[in-house]
Amino acid sequence: MFKLSRLVLLAGLSLSMLAVPAQAQVFPLGDGPWEFDTYSPPQRIKVSVIARGIEHPWGMAFLPDGDVLVAERKGALRLIRDGVLDPQIVSGTPQIAFAQWGGLMDVVLHPQFADNGLVYFTYTKAGEHPEGGEYWTTTALGRGRLNEARTALENVEELLETNGWSDVIGGHGSRLRFAPDGKLFMSSPFRRHPEAPQQPGSHIGKLLRLNDDGSPAADNPFIGNPDYMPEIWSVGHRAIEGMAYHPRTGELWAAEHGPQGGDEVNIVQPTQNYGWPLVSFGRDYSGRPAAALEKPYLEGMVQPLLVWVPSIAPSGMMFYTGEAFPRWQNDLFLGGLMTGRIPGTGHVERVSFNVFGEIKRERLLNDLKQRIRDVQQGPDGLIYVLTEEVDGALLVIEPVAVPAQ
Amino acid sequence: MFKLSRLVLLAGLSLSMLAVPAQAQVFPLGDGPWEFDTYSPPQRIKVSVIARGIEHPWGMAFLPDGDVLVAERKGALRLIRDGVLDPQIVSGTPQIAFAQWGGLMDVVLHPQFADNGLVYFTYTKAGEHPEGGEYWTTTALGRGRLNEARTALENVEELLETNGWSDVIGGHGSRLRFAPDGKLFMSSPFRRHPEAPQQPGSHIGKLLRLNDDGSPAADNPFIGNPDYMPEIWSVGHRAIEGMAYHPRTGELWAAEHGPQGGDEVNIVQPTQNYGWPLVSFGRDYSGRPAAALEKPYLEGMVQPLLVWVPSIAPSGMMFYTGEAFPRWQNDLFLGGLMTGRIPGTGHVERVSFNVFGEIKRERLLNDLKQRIRDVQQGPDGLIYVLTEEVDGALLVIEPVAVPAQ
Numbered sequence: 097m098f099k100l101s102r103l104v105l106l107a108g109l110s111l112s113m114l115a116v117p118a119q120a121q122v123f124p125l126g127d128g129p130w131e132f133d134t135y136s137p138p139q140r141i142k143v144s145v146i147a148r149g150i151e152h153p154w155g156m157a158f159l160p161d162g163d164v165l166v167a168e169r170k171g172a173l174r175l176i177r178d179g180v181l182d183p184q185i186v187s188g189t190p191q192i193a194f195a196q197w198g199g200l201m202d203v204v205l206h207p208q209f210a211d212n213g214l215v216y217f218t219y220t221k222a223g224e225h226p227e228g229g230e231y232w233t234t235t236a237l238g239r240g241r242l243n244e245a246r247t248a249l250e251n252v253e254e255l256l257e258t259n260g261w262s263d264v265i266g267g268h269g270s271r272l273r274f275a276p277d278g279k280l281f282m283s284s285p286f287r288r289h290p291e292a293p294q295q296p297g298s299h300i301g302k303l304l305r306l307n308d309d310g311s312p313a314a315d316n317p318f319i320g321n322p323d324y325m326p327e328i329w330s331v332g333h334r335a336i337e338g339m340a341y342h343p344r345t346g347e348l349w350a351a352e353h354g355p356q357g358g359d360e361v362n363i364v365q366p367t368q369n370y371g372w373p374l375v376s377f378g379r380d381y382s383g384r385p386a387a388a389l390e391k392p393y394l395e396g397m398v399q400p401l402l403v404w405v406p407s408i409a410p411s412g413m414m415f416y417t418g419e420a421f422p423r424w425q426n427d428l429f430l431g432g433l434m435t436g437r438i439p440g441t442g443h444v445e446r447v448s449f450n451v452f453g454e455i456k457r458e459r460l461l462n463d464l465k466q467r468i469r470d471v472q473q474g475p476d477g478l479i480y481v482l483t484e485e486v487d488g489a490l491l492v493i494e495p496v497a498v499p500a501q
Numbered sequence: 502m503f504k505l506s507r508l509v510l511l512a513g514l515s516l517s518m519l520a521v522p523a524q525a526q527v528f529p530l531g532d533g534p535w536e537f538d539t540y541s542p543p544q545r546i547k548v549s550v551i552a553r554g555i556e557h558p559w560g561m562a563f564l565p566d567g568d569v570l571v572a573e574r575k576g577a578l579r580l581i582r583d584g585v586l587d588p589q590i591v592s593g594t595p596q597i598a599f600a601q602w603g604g605l606m607d608v609v610l611h612p613q614f615a616d617n618g619l620v621y622f623t624y625t626k627a628g629e630h631p632e633g634g635e636y637w638t639t640t641a642l643g644r645g646r647l648n649e650a651r652t653a654l655e656n657v658e659e660l661l662e663t664n665g666w667s668d669v670i671g672g673h674g675s676r677l678r679f680a681p682d683g684k685l686f687m688s689s690p691f692r693r694h695p696e697a698p699q700q701p702g703s704h705i706g707k708l709l710r711l712n713d714d715g716s717p718a719a720d721n722p723f724i725g726n727p728d729y730m731p732e733i734w735s736v737g738h739r740a741i742e743g744m745a746y747h748p749r750t751g752e753l754w755a756a757e758h759g760p761q762g763g764d765e766v767n768i769v770q771p772t773q774n775y776g777w778p779l780v781s782f783g784r785d786y787s788g789r790p791a792a793a794l795e796k797p798y799l800e801g802m803v804q805p806l807l808v809w810v811p812s813i814a815p816s817g818m819m820f821y822t823g824e825a826f827p828r829w830q831n832d833l834f835l836g837g838l839m840t841g842r843i844p845g846t847g848h849v850e851r852v853s854f855n856v857f858g859e860i861k862r863e864r865l866l867n868d869l870k871q872r873i874r875d876v877q878q879g880p881d882g883l884i885y886v887l888t889e890e891v892d893g894a895l896l897v898i899e900p901v902a903v904p905a906q
Binding site for chain 2: 122133135136356357402403404405406435436437438439441454455456457458459
């Protein structure tokens, strides 16, 4: 039997040796609420704490009535019930290999959740190393049915164990999004593997498209090609940690957590190659260019729609479509974990577009100095933000009316 | 006779129509001093106001004894004498066409200033439009001798009138640096001209290399080529607003103020083409890609060493070589006017390198929310920062010792 506790302990020890100052929580979140001015167009906002004490949250899912499921990295599923964090965890999640670099990640509801109660989640799964090493993990997709009391996941199943097994620490991060047609997109991270994101037989560094039972969708682009894993939609990704459908075009946009100076947003299309690790704007932490090529362009690889240099470490993302902020409609919002691994530099990034392309990027909430893991629009049209901290919090952003001048 | 006042008035009117919120001074500077923590390596700093009430300063030059000449955009040369701003301006500067987009810009001392008292400056010069239009300006280089009382420039001469005449508003910005061999580099801005930065017969969008009398250096790379202006060192620049010599390699580095998302730092070498406007990472303010090409790469054009996406609007820059901050030695510091034209986002950018390349970028002073126009090391080894505001200020950054933990 694999000794999970030993894995976690050893991983923890290793990570403390690798630790950078960025990992410490340097700026505790105050009590709030806070008000900030934002610009282009001018918009005053109020930011309030809904719940706190959520340990390193990774993903969140709004239930139809406004309750929120929140996934903690260490493997606990939490419920914010009537606006209050339930002290009891939602039981039933599988054994999860958690550490600073992985664990329970995203959580989403089935499109027919109101009828079937199904909850999907991605997580890091440990296994026995074939050569006897200490670390051996991959990324998996699970599903369970939330009971009526919202205290437990029942009938929990593993729907997909990816073939991304690796003994390398880090390179995790997996986001889930249901498409309008009911198919499920799951990002499968790069695991710091130098070649696998370009290898068709590996799930590593790919975007996967699944049926709601975790099987490959029958009309996937590489179905029938024996060289490719049948789940693959697109290749050459590093770590997609944000996905959202554009409200007008219906395109799937994905934010990729790159190396230093290599963050990207792409419109992800079937069969396309997004270049990692052959093409990137970024540098690895040694200072060397991260991509194998010296130039940020290669024929046949998709050029990113947006890049960030230096990095913001983009996490969850959404397009805003609500009524509370009419002038932000169709703007893209991304969580930013931090810039250049500098403590206190997390923020929410707002990107606005016109018919030609991007016209503005603005940093929101940067004065709070929190790492931001996810940003989503709630059923009430307000904007909800999850901070990735030991004392993680769910924040809500509301508009503040400013008297006409 | 050209009516300067009318030019300024009309330019002002036009600009107020073009004005974005970014132009307003939204965040007044407090009294200070302030203390901030910086990271990687941890370094606590104290920031104090040396002088304020300097209207839109553009450049500064330290005299050997620590007095500072500061150029105000509107054409006034100011002296900070014994740490106090002299209320009387240094007289003798020529007639300067100033507006929001141009005016008196950089100011530097001759390498033998201690003996000859010579001061060099770049400025926007107005002329009579050949077709009778209202605006007709170019960039010029001037020189004068600072009198002993430091109250006046004497023997003021125009050393070079570039052929960058244009009736387009904006696209100014010119920095000066003396090379170790006594030659003078002057950046000649792009004037928003769609082709001239690639045209060898135009000074527009070029870096120029001059003798100290303003004539082209005899060993310039295009001397003898009748297609090229003899002053040209390198081509395809947009708006170089920062230049510094690397303390170890002796290379000249230049920061280029790009379009949205197109800021660059390059090592500028003779005959090289830096791509503007054919290659850029940026977008123009309409949202369209700014460069003529869709891809940020073209054979034969130099790839930038550093890019910023989104923009920080880099201004003056320096490499730090002092003793006050031993762990910042050889780091690059750039002024940032703002990010994405969002008010309150100016800062000082610190970039550190190892032998492989860039390893870290950090934003300093961003909590002050001031536009930063220049950053220089003073004769005392401290770091001096010029804020580009109506109530512009000269700030000094000192280290604060933190007790060992």
